[in-house]
Amino acid sequence: MKPIITAKDLCLWYGQSQALKNIDIAIPEQSITALIGPSGCGKSTFLKTLNRMNDLIPGVKITGTVEYNGQSIFDQDVNLLRKEVGMVFQKPNPFPMSIYDNVAYGPRTHGIRDRKRLDEIVERSLRDAAIWDEVKDRLKKNALGLSGGQQQRLCIARALAVQPRVLLMDEPTSALDPISTLKIEELAAKLKDKYTIVIVTHNMQQALRISDHTAFFLLGELVEYGDTDQIFTNPADQRTNDYVTGRFG
Amino acid sequence: MKRSSNLFEGVIHGIFLILGLVTIACVLIISIYLIVSGIPAILEIGLVDFLFGTQWASTAAEPKYGILPFILTSIYGTLGAIALGVPVGVLAAVYLSKMASGPVKNTMGQMVSILAGIPSVVYGLVGMMVLVPGIRKLFQVPDGASLLAAIIVLAVMILPSIIKMSVTALEAVPKEYEDASLALGATPEETYFRVSIPAAKSGIAASVVLGVGRAIGEAMAVMMVAGNAPNMPDSLFQSVRFLTTAVASEMSYSGGLQRRALFSIALVLFIFIMLINALLNFFLKGEKKE
Structure with missing residues (x-):
């Protein structure tokens, strides 16, 4: 499979402290790539580099290259990049507006005003995020009235509504109960037919259950990257082995 | 013990x-x-x-005590001040809370506080010396002391309360909302207008009501720039008298029914302000609930 995102020699500093060290990685299209590692290892930082959300933090310095679709992300219009590379956050963060307006927010931002088209997009996105049946009768209700798990699926629908090609997920289930977590995992597995998913997770079982490829980060370095099965059953690096067998982290 | x-x-x-x-x-x-x-x-x-009653002639041989001119002047003056002051104040608050860098933000914030502390007679003085002649020259009217001058002075006077409260409300908007908007490809400006301001709307509404309260209760500054003639406020350049100034300007020499009528004007003003306070409480409660 051809890679959709490639990072070469990527380094990132927050002020004086280096958070990413010489990351080389190629993320293949239409698959799920899991980023694992202990807290503070740089996996979330790496994820946020991919849609340039790190640009918002003062004092960030980045060297090396990241290419999306064959072109450096730093040369692309950041708003168009973020439209193509969507994001789902750790804590469900629907806007304090109606369910409909939440999903329609992105398309409206990108210039779609036609009511009928918006209706279609909202329905399709909610269906894709496996939440349509639960909310179709209360689209006009405030999204903050939904349960945590529903809110997170709504956030996924909101991200899908702008038709991204890549979906970045930053520990999307860490604030959810096991049943909601399962739903999100099933959803991710389904979505990889259409989208490329990069997911940061603390939960190694989750990485093992849903991902095709796994990248293990430690202290800002990408220690090992490969097929999930291989990483978990036959890691090449001793540190990976220690981590996936639960010896630390 | x-x-x-x-x-x-x-x-x-x-x-x-x-x-x-x-x-x-x-x-x-x-x-x-x-x-x-x-x-x-x-x-x-x-x-x-x-x-x-549209005529106020308290010292005429046949006195008339109609206060509609004062009521309308107070309402128009306040609405005008809101129409001018709210856009400026809210946009300034967006700038201060979201865009300004540290030192700029501190300096500007302190300036706004100073603006709030300037005595109203000073606003009146500056209005009298600068604004009134300015309006006379700019619009070629016989007298610049007018409803327009009062509106402009009031707009400046309500800016600090609008800015301060709106900044507080905007800063309380969770960063997650803004991140979500940016991650969807919205520009920062779109994010402020479509996510931050709506999320802070009850606080901003409260700031507007507070501004209304301040504007409708202000006496000294408007007395100095509005011309203070009891006319119906038919045009922006009309010399007008507010509810507050109606009481203040005649109290010292009034007697009999005239004096009692001034108390009635004060009562009307008092009722207005009570209503505004009730409205303010309503918005603040709404904010707490959210």
């Missing part, structure tokens, strides 16, 4: 209670005084003639 400390606490408690009651007593006494002294003239003149 225990007993005496109980007694001591009891005394302190009592003192604090009395201090609290003094405040309440002030409010009650003022309210009752206004109602008692304001109602007789209204009864004498007739409620409809008083509230909807």
Whole structure:
């Protein structure tokens, strides 16, 4: 499979402290790539580099290259990049507006005003995020009235509504109960037919259950990257082995 | 030992209670005084003639006590000040809370606080010396002391309360909302207008109501720039008199029914301000619920 995102020699500093060290990685299209590692290892930082959300933090310095679709992300219009590379956050963060307006927010931002088209997009996105049946009768209700798990699926629908090609997920289930977590995992597995998913997770079982490829980060370095099965059953690096067998982290 | 400390606490408690009651007593006494002294003239003149009479000629041989010109002037003046002050104030608040860098933000914030502390007579003075002649020259009118001058002065005077409260409301908007918007490809500006401001809307609405309260109650500055003639506010360049200035300008030499009518005007103003306070409480409660 051809890679959709490639990072070469990527380094990132927050002020004086280096958070990413010489990351080389190629993320293949239409698959799920899991980023694992202990807290503070740089996996979330790496994820946020991919849609340039790190640009918002003062004092960030980045060297090396990241290419999306064959072109450096730093040369692309950041708003168009973020439209193509969507994001789902750790804590469900629907806007304090109606369910409909939440999903329609992105398309409206990108210039779609036609009511009928918006209706279609909202329905399709909610269906894709496996939440349509639960909310179709209360689209006009405030999204903050939904349960945590529903809110997170709504956030996924909101991200899908702008038709991204890549979906970045930053520990999307860490604030959810096991049943909601399962739903999100099933959803991710389904979505990889259409989208490329990069997911940061603390939960190694989750990485093992849903991902095709796994990248293990430690202290800002990408220690090992490969097929999930291989990483978990036959890691090449001793540190990976220690981590996936639960010896630390 | 225990007993005496109980007694001591009891005394302190009592003192604090009395201090609290003094405040309440002030409010009650003022309210009752206004109602008692304001109602007789209204009864004498007739409620409809008083509230909807278009002529105020308190010292004429056949005196007329219609306060519609004052009511309308106060309403127009306040609405005008809101129309000018709210866009400026809210946009300034967006800049201060979201865009300004540290030092700029601090300096500007302090300037806004100073603006809030300037005595209203100083606003009036500057308005008299700069604004009034300016309006006369710019619009080629015989006298610049007008509704427009009052509106502009009031707009500046309500800016600090609008800016401060709106900044507080905007800064309380969770960053997650803004991140979500940016991650969807919205620009920062779109994010402020479509996510941050709507999320802070009850706080911003409260700031507007607070501004209304300040504008409608202001007397000194508008007295100095509005011309103070009891005309109907037919145009922006009309010399006009507000509810507050109607009371202030005649009180010193009034007597009889005229004096009682001034109390009635104060009562009308008081009712306006009570309504505005109720509205403010409503918005602040709404914010707490969210």
